[in-house]
Amino acid sequence: MSVLKRYIEIKKRNASISWKIAKKSKTYYYFLAPYASLFFLFYVLPVVASLFLSFTYYNVLEPPKFIGIQNYINLILADDVFLIAVKNTFLIAVITGPIGYLAAFIFAWFINELPRYLKAFAVVIFYAPTISGQVYLIWSIIFSGDAYGYINAFLLNLGIISQPILWLTNPQYMLTIVIIVTLWMSLGTGFLAFVAGLQGIDKSQYEAGYIDGIKNRWQELWYITLPNMKPMLLFGAVMTITQSFGVADVPMALTGFPSTDYATQTVVTHLIDYGSVRFEMGYAAAIATILFVTMILCNKVIQAFLRRVGT
């Protein structure tokens, strides 16, 4: 009993201390208030509502009916396609996530060494796949299944194949193509953030490092650049996680929806299938929740890892 009492007392004291600090930091709350209020209304509230929906049967027309964890049970035990989707998503995320992240950093770092005008030009070129909107659709022309597709035309001309290959409808190739295109588009948000971050590093640190005995570009990277870039690296990691687990537009645009044999079904396309085709919003919300939890866990692991950089 007394332990509990003490615990409550400590909590109370802590709360009153926080309250005093909070009163003192009124200005900070004023600064945060506009963002916080909009954020709660338009981001937190819908997410909370979706979490609630995941425990219901909700077909958009009738009011949601509470069914406990039935959605989750069905998802894991009875939905074969979901397992395919999970497998594909993990495969895509494990390949495109780390490679895309490293590539974004390495290219930003390399480009940062170029003279100024060349630098601006190179950034434009490398960001082109992201800036040009839905331009990844040209991959559907490149990999088109008839002889007009660039790859088919090229291989036919060389005589390597005798008839066009159905790149986008043959399950044998589909996932590989989706991974290639996703990789090609992966120099997005993280890349630009890295470019901006590199720009913010004080140049005199490099000179000081040189005098202190740093010999080559790798040592410079590890001891000066990376520690300075830590906040941006964290940002890039989170963006990479959300992008690589959320792959949906590319497979839908290239291989169709639903794809042959669900060969490129991902968790998010599965979710779209239930959410906007079958109108089983409760089930779709359960899928989203599972994805959400996976991403949060993944983020925890990566953040713990990034904390060690440069030490």
Added chain:
Amino acid sequence: MEKIAMKKKLRIRRSKPNRSLTGDLGVNFILIFFGVFMAFPLVYAINSAFKPLDEIFIYPPRLFVKNPTMDNFQDLLVIMGKSWVPFTRYLFNTVFITAVGTAGHLIISSMGAYVLAKYNFPGSRAFFNLVVVALMFSGYVTAIPNYLIMSKIGWVDTYWAIIVPAFASPMGLFLMKQYMEGIPDVLIEAAKIDGAREWRIFSRIVLPVVKPAWLTLMIFSVQGLWNTKASNFIYSEELKTLPYALQQILSGGIARAGVGSAVSLVMMIVPITVFIVAESNILETMASSGIKD
């Protein structure tokens, strides 16, 4: 000892230290190799927009245009002229949404990011973690709750349904906060000793220092809002956005293939211009001593 130090200092002044020629060559080779790969969509998009119809369907397909023509753009103008709502209206809608949304987003999220990055107050860490986590929830599922909220406020079928949520996009706050962590506390404390209030420190000292971050954020925001179709929230034809209208043109299918490539090029012009202008400004900002401690 002094001689070596002098020599080193000279070398710094003359060229970049810590770089070998082989390394530089290797780096440039890699950049050129992948650059060609990355530039492909731009080259393709520009070339197809100027291709006459017979070249679009030529076999074997050719990347570069042989007889460039403006036909596709003329066709686009003709189709635009025939639309029910004047085409300038679609353009206005998208420009308005993009401009207001981006401006509000920059101001509101950098204000929030500033206090989260530089001060510790009750709830600050928890709030920031919430923002990061919010990035990870799939937008497809929140569409319905979002719609219900909009209809409760009465913003369905207005610009605000698109603009106001864009103000609070979690990514912007996250990016700004991460960048602002790099500002030395000394800089802010010095300003405080000089008697500056928080708002003045924020607008006169913090914002100029984080210029690369807010220009980057501007790129992301413009890119996102410019391409918004907003078909969830907007029904009135005269409020619809440019991407939506252009998508209607594209739904003509194969017959509109030429116009389609012109459309893609037209849609790219604004984000790319903003991108190039912002990016060259970012690369101009030389971080000099005094910014870092």
